[in-house]
Amino acid sequence: MEGREQEAVVATISASTAVKSQAEALPSLADAVNSHKAMVYSIAWHFLRDRTLAEELAQDVFLELHRSWHSMKSPQHILFWLRRVASHRAIDSVRKRRLRPETSLEETGEPTVFEQMHDSLLSSYLERMVASLPEKPRLAIILRYQEGMELEEIAEVLETKVSTIKTQIFRGLELLREKTARRLGRNV
């Protein structure tokens, strides 16, 4: 498709979604993408730790949002829907591609003394460790600490029991704490 034609179609999409948006106080698709792209991309990035795959997954999620736009009821519904679909697609992506985390907890490198003092490097170390957690605790930790979601909300997004989420987060945190304490040589 030519560039101008594509722009015209994009304008039509924005206009058509905006018409419905006015009636039901929804944003346009473009606005929804702009508002939530960091959230969707970050869930994918923290889960997959691969920029290309994360962007591809995030694009797929927004494409799916466009297909399901007629069923969106409110901005809150869009947010909930995006979190749910991004989470499920992240798990699907790993299972489909049989991706294994690049580094396991045991293989994750020891932080140096410098890293112990440097917050950004410690953050990067924690990110790598989160990405090496088993799928379900990993996703629960991402939704809890990236999105700041309550246990009930996470359970609703992942369609499981609150007690299961609680266990997964507890298990994930324990693994992370244990590993970090061992590496840093002190309790965390």
Next chain:
Amino acid sequence: MTPFEEQLQRAMARREPPPEFTSRVLARVAQEQGAKPHRNWKAWLQPGQAWRLAGAMTVLLTISGSVMYQQRERMVHEQHEQRERQLHEQREQMLRGEAAKEKLLTALGIAGVKLHQAHRHVLEVEAEVD
């Protein structure tokens, strides 16, 4: 929240996707719309589409009902014909039996008369000999 969790929260902060992300998404949406109009099956469940769904269901039910009715009629007709054939065969057998009985009685009657004549003839011959 513990200091470790706070550290984890900082580590898990959101990241921005590449700068062209939004335009790439909208381009894919446009490409999909340009390729062919997407029809989601869920669109049929929307309130505005209820009459179309009802129409489609009515047609479907009418066709399936008509097919089922025809099948049932055919089956009933076949069963009726089979019963008729069985009755006809039974009647034929009874008629054949009656005819056979008649013939047998006639034959027995003739045989009785002949026997009687033979017996009388024997008695006459014996009387002449004596």
